[in-house]
Amino acid sequence: MMPTDRSGSDALVRLTDVRKSYFSHRVETPVLHGIDLTMQRGDFLAIMGQSGSGKSTLMNILGCLDTPTSGSYVLAGQAVGQLSRAELAGLRNRTIGFVFQSFNLLKRMSILDNVALPLVYAGVARKRARERALLQLEKVGLADLAKRQPNQLSGGQQQRVAIARALVAEPPLILADEPTGNLDTRTSADIMAVFAQINQARGQSIILVTHEPDIAACAKRLVRLKDGLVLYDGPAREGLHQLQQDDATEQARRATRPAEATV
């Protein structure tokens, strides 16, 4: 989508030795222990990890919602570490489209205005913003519902609206945090089809956080996190295969241990 890369090595996302600790009562709790991650434009990346692995923290840092304790993060050529809160907001607005687990549409606002909101914050005139929002709603097949309120829509429909909102300002990166977490299996498949389609047809870069292997299987590349470190970074197919084996050995160990105890 963005053919103006100055060089081939100009990655969309480049994390170098990113560490993040939380402090409460001066006690340091490290969550990320040094993450290196590079993502080229057009990639479709899934991040997996059990709870406590640091995937939410990583997601917040990738989304410029939080800043690393140390290390550097360069997003679309912009070093994130030096930016003020207002500049971070501008960077999020231009560069990232968010899709959340709980949809996070604004109540009291029509579907159309929800989708138009990123453009409004970008300073686009309201009329123009609504036109573009309607166009985006057409692409996810919900133009008929433009005048409705979010609570009048099903979960799947709400998530489609959220995707339309994420895409409306044409950001180079989509960040999806457990986008199917609140949806049934069939709706989940529909939503994942939308992601796969925008990645293939438009070369839209996507980072997807999930704990479900079925969902991660839609991605091209898999990053597995464990205890704040990257455990695996490579093609999704091999990664998921490895995950399956790991799970199998884990289960086997669990199954054998009580047996040993009885002997």
Added chain:
Amino acid sequence: MKFTQLLSESAGAMLANPLRTLLTMLGIIIGIASVVLMLAVGDGIKAFINKQLSVLGSNLVLVQADMRKSAGARLRTGTVQTLTLDDAEALNRLPSVVGAAPMLTTWSQISVGNDNSNTQVQGTTPASFKIRNLRMAKGSPITEVDVASAARVAVLGKKTAEQLFYKADPIGQTIRIDNQSFQVTGVLDNEGQSFDAGDIGEIVIVPISTARVTLVRTASPRSVQYIVVQARSAETLNDMVVDVKELLRDRHRMRAEDEDDFRVVNFGEFAKSGEAIATGLSVALGFVGAISLVVGGIGIMNIMLVSVTERTREIGIRMAIGARPADVLWQFLIEAVTICLVSGVIGVALSAGLAAAVTATGKFDMTVGFKAVAIATLFSCAVGVFFGFYPARRASKLQPVECLRYE
């Protein structure tokens, strides 16, 4: 973010919880209504005073005859009537004086056929009509010839004419004043309280010479009870009073240590004390208004803080999709100001209604003027900004990650 967008979002937020919004607005509504009423009462009193002054005639002073006090020995009151027609003529020639009318008044029985009434009769000169702003509804006023010839003519006040003649035309009719015949030459148009005769609609005016001959006993053939004197303008009134005193003391051959043998009553002073009352009332109402605005403002601050907490997640979402801290600040600030402005409009409407109700009673005119509306608008905006700023700033300082985690 565009201003219109902010406004429509504020409206949405206000309508999301209408009862709470209304209760929040109540303090501001009362405060603004008090402020507007304060201004309306102040303006009303000033208008009332001006109206009274226009009935009296503007820039008038009354010079009353008083007893002569010489060398500490006091003569009995009324023994010496110190003011004379000559004093009035001398006053009339002063450059700072527009006109001076000598007056002799009494209460007399007026009758036409079987109808009679007890009315104040004023003996005066044509000058009185001009400086006291007396207009004729019918007929003609007292003339110089009438005064010179002590003619038995009378001009009736409007109500007196109605009492004596009902709907009939009184011009040319004969009335009896203390059993002596007078011919009616005119009827006054004026109404309202005068400074020396109660309702000006209920008097009878006759030539001063005729009054002296037929109605009022005077100590000397030229003495008068009081003289009404008009200054050129409100600004020169006080200077004129100095001139009048100087001239009269001179004419009465008074020494420096003598006290005045006349009294000057300045109606401008009455107007000033009326305005002081108006100011006092305004200050009291303004105080109530100010307290109510502060209490209302605290209420708004409280509700805005609750609102910020309730909408933490919304703030997080907005920040995630690109709202800068300034955008969030403006959103909540505009919301507070909108609440205050709407309250202000309701407050103005309420006070306008009250003012109209008071005016409808006919006792007192109250109008809500442009100035009042402008001040109310300014005040409500100021309250919104002042009390909305802290909650708005707090909202803008929130961290997006924590907001998104908030349930």
